[in-house]
Every structure is written in structure tokens, then in C-alpha cells.
Amino acid sequence: xxxxxxxxxxxxxxxxxxxxxxxxxxxxxxxxxxxxxxxxxxxxxxxxxxxxxxxxxxxxxxxxxxxxxxxxxxxxxxxxxxxxxxxxxxxxxxxxxxxxxxxxxxxxxxxxxxxxxxxxxxxxxxxxxxxxxxxxxxxxxxxxxxxxxxxxxxxxxxxxxxxxxxxxxxxxxxxxxxxxxxxxxxxxxxxxxxxxxxxxxxxxxxxxxxxxxxxxxxxxxxxxxxxxxxxxxxxxxxxxxxxxxxxxxxxxxxxxxxxxxxxxxxxxxxxxxxxxxxxxxxxxxxxxxxxxxxxxxxxxxxxxxxxxxxxxxxx
Amino acid sequence: xxxxxxxxxxxxxxxxxxxxxxxxxxxxxxxxxxxxxxxxxxxxxxxxxxxxxxxxxxxxxxxxxxxxxxxxxxxxxxxxxxxxxxxxxxxxxxxxxxxxxxxxxxxxxxxxxxxxxxxxxxxxxxxxxxxxxxxxxxxxxxxxxxxxxxxxxxxxxxxxxxxxxxxxxxxxxxxxxxxxxxxxxxxxxxxxxxxxxxxxxxxxxxxxxxxxxxxxxxxxxxxxxxxxxxxxxxxxxxxxxxxxxxxxxxxxxxxxxxxxxxxxxxxxxxxxxxxxxxxxxxxxxxxxxxxxxxxxx
Numbered sequence: 353x354x355x356x357x358x359x360x361x362x363x364x365x366x367x368x369x370x371x372x373x374x375x376x377x378x379x380x381x382x383x384x385x386x387x388x389x390x391x392x393x394x395x396x397x398x399x400x401x402x403x404x405x406x407x408x409x410x411x412x413x414x415x416x417x418x419x420x421x422x423x424x425x426x427x428x429x430x431x432x433x434x435x436x437x438x439x440x441x442x443x444x445x446x447x448x449x450x451x452x453x454x455x456x457x458x459x460x461x462x463x464x465x466x467x468x469x470x471x472x473x474x475x476x477x478x479x480x481x482x483x484x485x486x487x488x489x490x491x492x493x494x495x496x497x498x499x500x501x502x503x504x505x506x507x508x509x510x511x512x513x514x515x516x517x518x519x520x521x522x523x524x525x526x527x528x529x530x531x532x533x534x535x536x537x538x539x540x541x542x543x544x545x546x547x548x549x550x551x552x553x554x555x556x557x558x559x560x561x562x563x564x565x566x567x568x569x570x571x572x573x574x575x576x577x578x579x580x581x582x583x584x585x586x587x588x589x590x591x592x593x594x595x596x597x598x599x600x601x602x603x604x605x606x607x608x609x610x611x612x613x614x615x616x617x618x619x620x621x622x623x624x625x626x627x628x629x630x631x632x633x634x635x636x637x638x639x640x641x642x643x644x645x646x647x648x649x650x651x652x653x654x655x656x657x658x659x660x661x662x663x664x665x666x667x
Numbered sequence: 668x669x670x671x672x673x674x675x676x677x678x679x680x681x682x683x684x685x686x687x688x689x690x691x692x693x694x695x696x697x698x699x700x701x702x703x704x705x706x707x708x709x710x711x712x713x714x715x716x717x718x719x720x721x722x723x724x725x726x727x728x729x730x731x732x733x734x735x736x737x738x739x740x741x742x743x744x745x746x747x748x749x750x751x752x753x754x755x756x757x758x759x760x761x762x763x764x765x766x767x768x769x770x771x772x773x774x775x776x777x778x779x780x781x782x783x784x785x786x787x788x789x790x791x792x793x794x795x796x797x798x799x800x801x802x803x804x805x806x807x808x809x810x811x812x813x814x815x816x817x818x819x820x821x822x823x824x825x826x827x828x829x830x831x832x833x834x835x836x837x838x839x840x841x842x843x844x845x846x847x848x849x850x851x852x853x854x855x856x857x858x859x860x861x862x863x864x865x866x867x868x869x870x871x872x873x874x875x876x877x878x879x880x881x882x883x884x885x886x887x888x889x890x891x892x893x894x895x896x897x898x899x900x901x902x903x904x905x906x907x908x909x910x911x912x913x914x915x916x917x918x919x920x921x922x923x924x925x926x927x928x929x930x931x932x933x934x935x936x937x938x939x940x941x942x943x944x945x946x947x948x949x950x951x952x953x954x955x956x957x958x959x960x961x962x963x964x
Contacts (some may be wrong), residue, residue: 382867386783390776401813475698491943493896511732553959602808644809
């Protein structure tokens, strides 16, 4: 992509070098018309809430005196942050999604990469059929997928539980030890095919003659996959990895849906549920905002670490 | 795109015996075995959903989940559309409106912005693009609660706007729009149109958008699906059931576990998924175009 832009730009500057420099002023009105509608809304629904959140996190709403009269908003500094950081609910919820991410993200991405490599290999047949089948779950809205799986887990409806009982193996997908991984399965089911497709697109963009050369040198298909293909799809691994990290941080649909049918999932099971409960049940917006800011920081830090590791030079 | 990609693969297979020979029978069997197992995993819940949508509430509990038992699909569909005075139809319509109008606006705004970022040189271009890319890295669910507080101050909560306004701001649309504008709109054409006396706006609408129409469809698809699938935003913003999108509506029925709602929730889920599956299957090449643009950094 970048080479194309470069060549066209070079061709453009050759013919009209003098015009180029005056252009910015000339096109101001067009630039404004194209950028301002998006830009203004972006400021309104992205930048403003971020600033508002940071602001909110420094204040607390306290009911005054005996509970009469309007509640008073007072500046409390980092009080909301210390409250969040010293609350066991916050650490439990954060620990859960970190555990979830450490287990689910690698399984899903490695699974997606394996499927993409298999579909890209010479041994695969009916590639387009499999590609569609793998991608199909992505068409199911996340919350609907969670409802679907909730029924597949529920003791009264689940055909898996019924089968387990019939062969004498009692299955409980909603037990406190298992339920987190039952959620991980839902996320994996929805997103594995989507990630597979991103990796497959990247794989198919690799020039084929590289494989031919390696084959002539006697490399096996396994060797080609590991030494030629995988290193070249690193940008796709970065993209899918960072997407998954951000998705894990805001994990909500699965626990919210399983919360309805499973006692093992409480109302502050994950940080987003904790923040929502703080905001709308306890009216503790400062605490909710502090949790959100902390989560955004965690997401940023983990994304940067992942990016560094994924793009590190193997040599 | 597809043609140029598959062609070398095929000639490789047929002309070059060595590549064909290297795939031993066992390798092929393992490959197809793993692919088929994966397909089964992805299809099992779909199969269960289709089978269950044909069952009555009693058959759901008394029969094997993966096998048919009686046929109540039409009764179930009638139940879905008559429950709560036909609210489900309203929800579907809401989803179509939110995702359709929102998706269209998101695409227009995003592509216009991406086009300007790709085609004009101006100070601050890099900063603007960087900020928008930064928007892609923000876990957007974290913005929803502050957005709710802001919207409640200006009286937007529990209106159509509370769902539509955040939905039409899609940083990914700008990102894709910029890539596609750089790739499909040559600078020479821009210069020629200018020499012909066309205004910048006119060039965008009658030349650039036409050249970028496949990209426009791709961006629209992504925006449409992300709005259709959204759940957290409407859950926070809306309290009036008649404004719900179908995802929130079905979740709401699902939470009423005391009523024997199962057949309605299951059949409603199936009905809500069908439009998207059709869009996915018929517009496959646009998906792949978008995903490959995203992955080649």
C-alpha cells in the first residue's frame, strides 16, 4: 500500500512542484468540509467522554448531612483510585479477565493461525466452503451467541449435559471453577473464524515463488509454514492480538448473560460489570470512572508489551 | 484480487509435480480431518439453534437437543411476533434503522475524512490520523458510562440519538477510507478533474466515491454489522422497550426466566441472525477485502 502512494505522489510532484506548496491554503474549505463532520463527532463521543471520565474520577457525589437536600459533588483527588485499588472486588474482577485473556487469547489465536495455515496449504480442498463455515459465527451478535451457549450449558436444556448424564459423566459448565472457561469458549466460538480470515488474507498476500524456492531446497511443508509463512504474517498477529486484548478488557456480554442463569457469576464478575453496577446501582460515578481509567491504562500497557514481543526481532 | 491469488496456486499444483507429490495421503487426511473437526465445532450451536426453533416449549425439554421432535416452527414464529403486542417486529425494524442509517452515515463521514487525509497535504494531518487511530485502541465500552452521563445532561438518554450518534463515529471507517482512497484514486485524475473546473466537493462525490464504491460497500458492511451487534450501548442508553434493537430485546426476554420463554427466545435469536448471515454469504468478497486491508499494515 505505501509503495503505491509513494510512486503516485512522486509522479504528481514531478509535474507540478510549485503548485504543491501553495495548495494547503487553496483547499482549506474542502478539507474542513471533509474532516470536520467526523472530527467534531469524534471529539464529542471519544475525546469528551475520556476527559469527562478522568474529571469524574477526581470527584465524588456525597449526600449532604442528614440526607436532605441535593447531593454535593466534592473534589476528592485520587480518593476514587485508592478506593478502587484497595477494593478486593476490583482486583478479583481484574484478575479474572487477566486469567481469561492469558488462557483464551492464545488458544483462539493459535487455533486461528493453525486453521489459516491448513487452509493455505496445498493439502486443503473445498477451501471456500470451510472459510465460510469458520467465519459464520461472527455473523451471530455477541449477546445472541452468549444466550445460545447459555442454553447449551444450562442443566435443564443442554444436550451435552444430557449426554454426559446418560454415560454417567455429570457435566457442570456453570460451576465456579469452570464457568470462566465456558465464557472463553463462547468468545472463541464467535471470534476464531474472524481472526482466521485476517491471518488467511495475510498468508495469501505472500508471494508464492518463495514457497517454490524453499521446496526446491528440500524444505517440508511444515518447515515452510513455520519458517516462511508465520514470520511474514506478524502484522496480522499484532492486529488480531491487540484486538483480542482490548476485547478481553471490556468483556461483558458473556458474563452478563451467564449471570442470569448461574449463581457462580456475581454482579461484579468482570470490571465492566463492576463499573456499571457502581454507576447505576450505587450512583458512585467517581468510582466507576476511576475503574474505567485504570482499565484503559491496563489495556494500553498490555497492548504495548504484546506489540513489543510480537514485533521483536527473532535474531 | 481473488483471481490473481488463486491462479498461481493452481498452476503450481498441476504443472509442478513436486508440489503435488509432497502432499502425502496422510498429510491430506490429517489436514481435512482437523478442518472438518473445526467445522463441526462452529456448526454445532447453529444446528442446535435451527433444530430448537422447530420445537415447542415442552419438546425442548423432553427431546434430544440435536434431533427433531415435532414441528412447531410456525407456531413459534407467531409467538415471537405476537408477544408483547408485536414488539419483536418493532425491534427488528429498529435494528434495521440503527444499523442501516447509522452504517450509511458512519461510512460517509469516515470515507470523506479518510479521503481528505489521503489526498490533501496539510499541517496536522498526521496528528489527526494518529488521534483517530488511537480511538481504535480505546476499549469503547469504557466510554459508554461517561457518555451516558453527558447525554443525560443534554436530554439525549433514552432517545434514538443516544444509540445513533455514537454509532456513526467509526474510526475504522476512516482508517479503511484512507487506505482505499490512496489505492484507488490516482492523483493524476484529481488534477485532471481540477483542470476541468470541478470543485473539490464535486470531485469527491462524482469521481472519488464512484472509484471507491467497492470500498464504500466494505466499510458499510463493517459499520452495519458492528451497530447491529452492539448490545452494551443500547443496554445503558435505552429504557423504553419500543426503542430497543433486536439484540437488547432478545436479551430482555431471555432474562425473564420465570416465564416459559425458551421457544420465543430461541426462535427470535434465529430470526435476528438470518439477515446478517445472508448479508455475509452474499457479500463475502467485500469482507475479505476489508480484512486483508486491515492486516497488511
